[in-house]
Amino acid sequence: MPAQYTNVRVLMLNPVAVNNLEAECQELFSKLSSLQSEIKEKMSAYSDGKNLKGNEIVGWLGEIYGKLLFDGKLVDDQKEHDFVSASGSLVSVKTRKGWASGWRKTSAIPKIEGVECPTHLLFIHLNDDYSIDLMWMFDWHKIISEDRFKKHVVRGEQRSFTFTINEAKDKDHVIYAKKP
Known part of the structure; x- marks a missing residue:
């Protein structure tokens, strides 16, 4: 057994299965990688110079759709919001x-x-x-006052917050709907 695997001696390794799956999917992975690069290039034209980092097509789409819908401008990742609307609203996007x-x-x-x-x-x-x-828009201070943000706790320690859509109660907040 190679030296790098000595600490996993008790595990049964099946590198052949891993290699087979990788080989079986490699052509698709190459196509996916190429498509993702092409999508990123097209989306970069709308990114206001913001670096579209990582492999986050869903997040990129949300931010760009939002900034286009509100005639806004994306901001850098150091901010707590994702874009500034034409009217000056600071908007955080979750997609x-x-x-x-x-x-x-x-x-x-x-x-x-x-x-x-x-x-x-x-x-x-x-x-x-x-x-x-669908797209929903919420006033940040109102959802704070309504206690809609929930603490996200990891191993007994609060790390962040989350927000959950309630489709029935949040109908009045729908600002964009595109049904096929």
């Missing part, structure tokens, strides 16, 4: 794709209070094919 059970809940929101916090939350839901299902 989810697909219909799995967790799509209604945002990813982590580091902080919800302070002068640098957003004025609005834009929640965008995309269908599995990346087409827009």
Whole structure:
């Protein structure tokens, strides 16, 4: 057994299975990588110079759709918001794709209070094919006062906050709907 695997001696390793799956999918992975690069290049034309980092097509789409809808401008990642609307609103965008059970809940929101916090939350839901299902817009201070942000606790320690869409109660907040 190679030296780098000595600490996993008790585990049964099957590198052949891993190699087979990788080989089986490699052509598709290459196509996906090429498509992602092409998508990133097209989206960069709308990014206001913001570096579209990582491999976050869903997040990029949400931010760019939002800034286009509100004739805004994207800001750098050091800010608590994602874009500034033409009217001056500081908007944080949370985007989810697909219909799995967790799509209604945002990813982590580091902080919800302070002068640098957003004025609005834009929640965008995309269908599995990346087409827009619905967009909701919320006044940040109102959802704070309504106790809509929930503490995200990891190993007994609060790390951030989350927000969850309630489709029935949040109908009045829908600002964009594109049904096929």
